[in-house]
Amino acid sequence: MVERIIDAARASFARNGWAGTTLRGVAREVDVDPALLHYYFSSKEELLDASTRPPDAWLDSIATTNSVPLRERGEAIVRNVIWGWNQPEISEVLGSILMTAAHEPRTREKLRAFVTASLLPAIADRIEGEERLLRASLVATQVIGLVMMRWVWEIEPIASLPEDELVALVAPNIQRYLTGRLS
Amino acid sequence: MVERIIDAARASFARNGWAGTTLRGVAREVDVDPALLHYYFSSKEELLDASTRPPDAWLDSIATTNSVPLRERGEAIVRNVIWGWNQPEISEVLGSILMTAAHEPRTREKLRAFVTASLLPAIADRIEGEERLLRASLVATQVIGLVMMRWVWEIEPIASLPEDELVALVAPNIQRYLTGRLS
Numbered sequence: 617m618v619e620r621i622i623d624a625a626r627a628s629f630a631r632n633g634w635a636g637t638t639l640r641g642v643a644r645e646v647d648v649d650p651a652l653l654h655y656y657f658s659s660k661e662e663l664l665d666a667s668t669r670p671p672d673a674w675l676d677s678i679a680t681t682n683s684v685p686l687r688e689r690g691e692a693i694v695r696n697v698i699w700g701w702n703q704p705e706i707s708e709v710l711g712s713i714l715m716t717a718a719h720e721p722r723t724r725e726k727l728r729a730f731v732t733a734s735l736l737p738a739i740a741d742r743i744e745g746e747e748r749l750l751r752a753s754l755v756a757t758q759v760i761g762l763v764m765m766r767w768v769w770e771i772e773p774i775a776s777l778p779e780d781e782l783v784a785l786v787a788p789n790i791q792r793y794l795t796g797r798l799s
Numbered sequence: 800m801v802e803r804i805i806d807a808a809r810a811s812f813a814r815n816g817w818a819g820t821t822l823r824g825v826a827r828e829v830d831v832d833p834a835l836l837h838y839y840f841s842s843k844e845e846l847l848d849a850s851t852r853p854p855d856a857w858l859d860s861i862a863t864t865n866s867v868p869l870r871e872r873g874e875a876i877v878r879n880v881i882w883g884w885n886q887p888e889i890s891e892v893l894g895s896i897l898m899t900a901a902h903e904p905r906t907r908e909k910l911r912a913f914v915t916a917s918l919l920p921a922i923a924d925r926i927e928g929e930e931r932l933l934r935a936s937l938v939a940t941q942v943i944g945l946v947m948m949r950w951v952w953e954i955e956p957i958a959s960l961p962e963d964e965l966v967a968l969v970a971p972n973i974q975r976y977l978t979g980r981l982s
Contacts, residue, residue, distance in 0.1 A: 636819060717952070718901030724952060731954050753948065753957045754968060761944025765936065769900070769907060771914050774936045784982055785937060789972040799967055 618656055620646045626667035626708075630715040634722050639663065668713050668723055670730065674706045678735070682742050689742075690791030694783045697759055701767045714768060731756065747798060754793040762786060801839055803829045809850035809891075813898040817905050822846065851896050851906055853913065857889045861918070865925050872925075873974030877966045880942055884950045897951060914939065930981060937976040945969060 624645040628637040639660060643650040657663045677696050684692040701707045716723040739755060740748035765774045766782075777785070807828040811820040822843060826833040840846045860879050867875040884890045899906040922938055923931035948957045949965075960968070 715901045718898045728952055728954055750956050757944035757948045757957065758941055760947050761940040764943050765940045769911055771911055771936065773933050774940060789975060792972060
């Protein structure tokens with residue numbers, strides 16, 4: 617029940633944004649009494665929080681990726697991105713966050729806070745030197761553009777590239793950001 | 800007048816998507832008679848086309864960038880992206896296209912068609928070998944992720960990086976996609 621509410625809310629935020637989503641509309645969508653929905657989520661903020669929370673399975677996979685030795689981390693990161701977007705329950709949530717954040721200032725703020733406070737430090741955790749956060753954010757530029765081109769916009773020839781080929785093409789660039797000379 | 804209509808329509812598509820934008824609403828926004836707006840744009844499709852057309856100045860700058868010798872093209876591409884996002888009349892339109900495309904299937908389809916039919920072939924135009932389109936689409940993954948991180952989401956430390964530093968950091972990766980050994 618709560619899962620169905622969250623799924624419907626996530627779809628509505630992605631499609632209609634913050635302004636176009638109402639507790640009442642989501643309740644109608646999943647055919648529950650608005651009072652019952654209110655029992656679970658007392659405000660639209662709470663509903664947005666719940667529906668844009670990064671999946672635990674994805675956070676776990678990032679932690680695992682970060683324990684791979686640094687010299688193989690570039691390949692591990694690309695393989696983890698591919699793995700994540702092959703899991704429907706992960707790709708659906710992440711895709712909705714990207715879509716909502718693109719046109720919804722509150723979600724963009726949440727995305728920015730999450731990336732800045734959690735994701736970049738997590739990636740930077742096992743990188744050495746003062747440039748840790750810079751290196752992590754450069755990795756993020758490559759990963760996000762790859763995600764947009766291959767999975768969100770599905771632009772060829774990137775969209776249909778075999779997975780091993782994709783790894784061979786992109787991993788060296790990520791590896792440079794992780795361990796290469798930057799200046 | 801037509802410019803004001805297009806600007807208002809662009810903002811509405813970016814914020815409210817296809818379904819949430821009406822000719823009547825745009826007419827109200829710019830305070831013109833709906834009949835007059837209809838005189839310029841007979842359908843919502845026409846209005847979407849007009850408001851998501853890539854700026855000529857940007858297309859020109861891509862053509863200029865593609866005439867830079869291939870061995871310096873990586874740096875030229877990063878400098879051109881920075882230049883474009885520093886022009887308000889370019890960054891506003893491109894930003895709206897990205898935001899609209901993120902949650903609006905029609906715009907995503909237009910974006911896909913434009914990238915596939917015009918942008919990638921333009922970038923690939925002066926690249927040698929069979930892998931031209933693949934190389935161009937890899938360049939696009941890096942450029943798009945950089946744009947999202949630095950200008951759309953404004954995530955640090957990428958957002959505030961001095962321009963020359965950004966060029967030094969990212970250009971070598973783009974250069975590898977252009978001229979490096981891919982497999």
